[in-house]
Amino acid sequence: MGITLNALTRSLSVFHLAASPCNNCDIEILDCLTPKYDLERFGIQLIGSIRHADALLVTGSVNRKAAERLKLLYEQAPKPCVVIAIGGCACSGIMFRDNYNFAGPVDRLVPVDIYIPGCPPKPEAMIAGVAKLIAKVRGEKA
Amino acid sequence: MSDTNIKTIAIGPYHPLQEEPEFFRLHVDGEIVVKMDVELGYNHRGIEKLSQGMHFDQVPFLVERICGICSTSHPFSYVLAVEDIGGWEIPLRAQYIRTVVAEVERLHSHLLWLGLAGHFLGYNTVWMWAWKAREPLLELFEKLTGNRNHYGMFKVGGVRRDFEDGFCHDLARVLDNLVPVLDMFKGAVSDDPVLRSRMEGVGVLSYDDCRAYGAVGPVARASGLNIDARRDDPIAAYPLVQWRVPVLKAGDIYAKALIRVMEMYESVSIVRQCAHKLLTVRGPVDLRVTDVPPGEGIGHYEAPRGECFHYVMSDGSNRPARHKIRAPSYTNVATDVKAVVGETVSDAALVLAAVDPCYCCTERMIAVDAGTGATRHSGAELVRLCQAKTERLRRGGRA
Amino acid sequence: MSMPLTGFADRFKTRALAWEEKRARRLYVEIRPSDLLETANYLYKDCGCRFVIATATDIVTAITVLYHFAHDASGVMVNIRVTLDRDKPAVESLTQLFVGAEWIEREMWELLGITFIHHPGLKHLLLPDDWPNGVHPLRQDFRQDELPPPCPGRGAEENR
Numbered sequence: 001m002g003i004t005l006n007a008l009t010r011s012l013s014v015f016h017l018a019a020s021p022c023n024n025c026d027i028e029i030l031d032c033l034t035p036k037y038d039l040e041r042f043g044i045q046l047i048g049s050i051r052h053a054d055a056l057l058v059t060g061s062v063n064r065k066a067a068e069r070l071k072l073l074y075e076q077a078p079k080p081c082v083v084i085a086i087g088g089c090a091c092s093g094i095m096f097r098d099n100y101n102f103a104g105p106v107d108r109l110v111p112v113d114i115y116i117p118g119c120p121p122k123p124e125a126m127i128a129g130v131a132k133l134i135a136k137v138r139g140e141k142a
Numbered sequence: 143m144s145d146t147n148i149k150t151i152a153i154g155p156y157h158p159l160q161e162e163p164e165f166f167r168l169h170v171d172g173e174i175v176v177k178m179d180v181e182l183g184y185n186h187r188g189i190e191k192l193s194q195g196m197h198f199d200q201v202p203f204l205v206e207r208i209c210g211i212c213s214t215s216h217p218f219s220y221v222l223a224v225e226d227i228g229g230w231e232i233p234l235r236a237q238y239i240r241t242v243v244a245e246v247e248r249l250h251s252h253l254l255w256l257g258l259a260g261h262f263l264g265y266n267t268v269w270m271w272a273w274k275a276r277e278p279l280l281e282l283f284e285k286l287t288g289n290r291n292h293y294g295m296f297k298v299g300g301v302r303r304d305f306e307d308g309f310c311h312d313l314a315r316v317l318d319n320l321v322p323v324l325d326m327f328k329g330a331v332s333d334d335p336v337l338r339s340r341m342e343g344v345g346v347l348s349y350d351d352c353r354a355y356g357a358v359g360p361v362a363r364a365s366g367l368n369i370d371a372r373r374d375d376p377i378a379a380y381p382l383v384q385w386r387v388p389v390l391k392a393g394d395i396y397a398k399a400l401i402r403v404m405e406m407y408e409s410v411s412i413v414r415q416c417a418h419k420l421l422t423v424r425g426p427v428d429l430r431v432t433d434v435p436p437g438e439g440i441g442h443y444e445a446p447r448g449e450c451f452h453y454v455m456s457d458g459s460n461r462p463a464r465h466k467i468r469a470p471s472y473t474n475v476a477t478d479v480k481a482v483v484g485e486t487v488s489d490a491a492l493v494l495a496a497v498d499p500c501y502c503c504t505e506r507m508i509a510v511d512a513g514t515g516a517t518r519h520s521g522a523e524l525v526r527l528c529q530a531k532t533e534r535l536r537r538g539g540r541a
Numbered sequence: 542m543s544m545p546l547t548g549f550a551d552r553f554k555t556r557a558l559a560w561e562e563k564r565a566r567r568l569y570v571e572i573r574p575s576d577l578l579e580t581a582n583y584l585y586k587d588c589g590c591r592f593v594i595a596t597a598t599d600i601v602t603a604i605t606v607l608y609h610f611a612h613d614a615s616g617v618m619v620n621i622r623v624t625l626d627r628d629k630p631a632v633e634s635l636t637q638l639f640v641g642a643e644w645i646e647r648e649m650w651e652l653l654g655i656t657f658i659h660h661p662g663l664k665h666l667l668l669p670d671d672w673p674n675g676v677h678p679l680r681q682d683f684r685q686d687e688l689p690p691p692c693p694g695r696g697a698e699e700n701r
Contacts, residue, residue: 020185024210024291027254034273064669065183067692095204098195099188100678101668103691110695119292120210186667191678226564356592356641368613369591375566375616440567440609440618442593453596453609466596473594476644 011043012130015053015077019070019106020096021060024120025087029057037123044130055082055133058112061089061096062104074110082113082133086126091115166478166494173486178479193465198224198298198434201462205452206292209469211254214247215445216467217296219452222377222441224298224434227456232378236300236427238416241379242313243295244443245409245416246283249320250276251446252402252409255498256327259399262492263340264529268330275323278316285312299429310417317410324410328403331396336535341396345481345493348393355480356473359448360401361497365393371444383415395496402498405446434460445470447498471499488531491524545588546612546619553580559622566615569607571622574632577608580621582638584610590619592641597649599681604630604653625655634660652679 018026032039033046047053050073062070074083085106088094093105106112113136116129165181189208193201202217209216218240225232232240253272260268280290286309287293287302295301331337347357352365362369370387372380388404390397436458442451448470455464474497482493519527546568554560559571572580584590590610597606608621623632634657635642646657647666654677657663665672677683 020187022207022210022213024207024213027210028290031273031277034277035270036274036277060185061187063184063186064691065186069184071692095192095207096187099192100683100685100688101186101188108694109692119207120290122290183665183667183669188678226567229564353591354639354641356594356639358591369611374611374613375618437563438569439563440620442611442618449593449611451593451609453607455598464596464598466594468594472644473641476641 013047014055015050016057019060019066020063025059028120032123050076057084058106059086061093063101064103067103084114085112086116088119091117197460212445213292215450218443219441219450221296221298223439223452223454226439227437233426235425237379239301242416245413248409248446250279262528264532299431300427304427313417345395346393347481351480355477358470361474363389364397366391371442371449385412398496475499488527491528566617569620574623597653631656653677
């Protein structure tokens with residue numbers, strides 16, 4: 001991983017990519033920012049540019065059009081960049097797998113570090129997933 | 143078009159507050175939007191084809207996932223379409239339950255929109271308050287079905303779960319707590335002079351344009367079209383309770399916002415009446431339909447965003463032979479082309495959001511230079527421009 | 542049937558190839574493709590109907606397009622069906638009457654291969670621009686296994 005590891009586990013800049021989702025996961029992600037869960041108190045913030053991202057959150061089953069964008073964005077992200085696949089669609093494609101426009105799932109296109117399944121995963125599940133990710137990243141360093 | 147004065151503004155494609163990906167290409171001359179192209183396809187998952195490969199009882203789980211925010215609207219319209227084929231009479235208790243589920247969804251969907259609009263306008267407190275107000279509603283459904291959204295309540299012939307009386311009491315309590323919050327939003331929308339000046343006269347859609355595009359929902363009702371599928375083609379328990387359809391004429395963002403606020407009050411009233419009835423109307427909640435005869439049927443329901451339409455053709459087998467789905471945003475997003483042309487870059491994000499697209503389009507807006515194709519503003523920047531204009535007005539400056 | 546739709550029946554029922562009121566508020570009418578513009582225009586302008594959407598279906602022997610109109614004042618859904626030749630399905634575009642038909646006709650063109658005559662621009666709406674020509678996913682003879690593979694996955698050398 002490298003010298004930026006410490007930075008990664010203290011304050012996480014997260015870029016959210018919606019790759020053919022139904023939006024439920026995306027709304028639950030945003031819910032994490034609202035007062036009940038308040039992700040920002042953990043130092044996690046959503047940012048607007050991939051070029052400053054420590055982490056890439058991907059939702060959706062990734063159709064043909066979205067697949068090119070996903071790969072492009074991952075390439076643009078400065079490494080190390082952890083990829084978090086949120087929701088059943090991003091993890092496996094679930095019921096959209098057999099479709100003519102399916103081009104995913106996410107880990108076929110970019111390496112995924114954490115899978116947070118659910119349809120949609122509750123905000124608590126996402127926070128637990130991020131906590132696991134931080135522990136994993138620290139574990140690799142050790 | 144080779145006018146070198148016309149710049150293109152790229153909005154997005156991936157803005158944090160935008161969930162849904164579609165591309166809006168704004169052509170801008172100075173500060174004014176002169177043209178807009180919409181590019182879709184980033185969400186197309188071939189659902190109509192997938193539906194043909196599933197049996198009738200599996201389809202509600204599929205169509206629920208067309209859209210995460212109004213995840214009841216599609217299953218509701220779908221089961222209505224299949225029931226239109228079979229002609230069955232749905233048990234009364236199930237009709238009340240369907241109505242409650244649908245209206246609670248309208249509440250949390252409108253609150254979601256209110257929050258997003260608040261964010262675009264630079265009132266992040268509004269965003270936080272509106273989304274906080276959604277939580278008790280989502281928790282109610284988690285208690286009932288196990289999921290905050292995508293609750294799988296609709297099936298052909300009825301609903302999957304019954305309400306206990308305790309749930310009806312919980313529902314009433316949550317609504318009692320919600321009304322003061324709605325009062326606050328109503329006050330904010332109608333009494334704040336800065337908000338009014340931001341929204342009045344902006345993004346106007348005419349009655350004739352609404353007709354030409356086939357616009358539906360609050361977008362249409364804000365321009366004077368008095369249409370509502372729940373009332374026009376009566377379904378579920380809507381004809382059994384008292385409620386009204388708010389309609390305004392101005393066609394601007396202010397009218398669209400006011401209508402959504404007024405609809406929330408109506409939803410509260412409908413749910414209260416239904417919950418009250420459920421304490422005395424007893425009986426089964428499911429017909430246990432086993433076969434769908436050959437035929438074709440139509441189901442449409444007034445989703446928070448407008449009429450959601452499903453057509454199903456059955457050939458007597460256990461799967462749809464054809465399933466056509468039309469979400470309200472399909473017609474409404476197209477109206478953006480008319481509503482945003484002539485507006486300023488600072489208002490563009492708000493105008494696009496006012497349609498309450500089932501996909502939140504703010505991410506994927508790009509402005510292209512009609513002459514050079516160069517990008518001028520990202521999606522995040524467009525939202526910032528929108529917020530900055532509010533700030534200028536608040537300080538007494540010119541828009 | 543309500544008054545404006547009575548006018549519709551008076552004018553079009555005898556010309557229709559089929560006329561069926563399947564349920565209260567559900568009318569299905571089959572017409573000749575050559576009558577489409579006049580019928581749609583009457584429903585939209587004279588009856589004040591709203592164009593909802595259109596459903597195109599490959600029924601093996603032909604391609605049908607079912608246009609759905611809503612008469613909101615009475616709640617009646619008026620559905621107009623045309624049957625087109627399966628090999629070269631083509632019909633007049635309703636964009637000549639209202640702009641709301643533009644997107645759905647593009648969708649029916651790309652998913653079923655129907656040509657809409659006088660449409661301002663039939664190009665992809667939902668499918669990617671590099672989708673192979675002549676391949677229509679909602680056709681009965683669509684072969685999914687013959688599609689070019691989607692965006693290539695990451696190779697072994699890209700693994701971390």
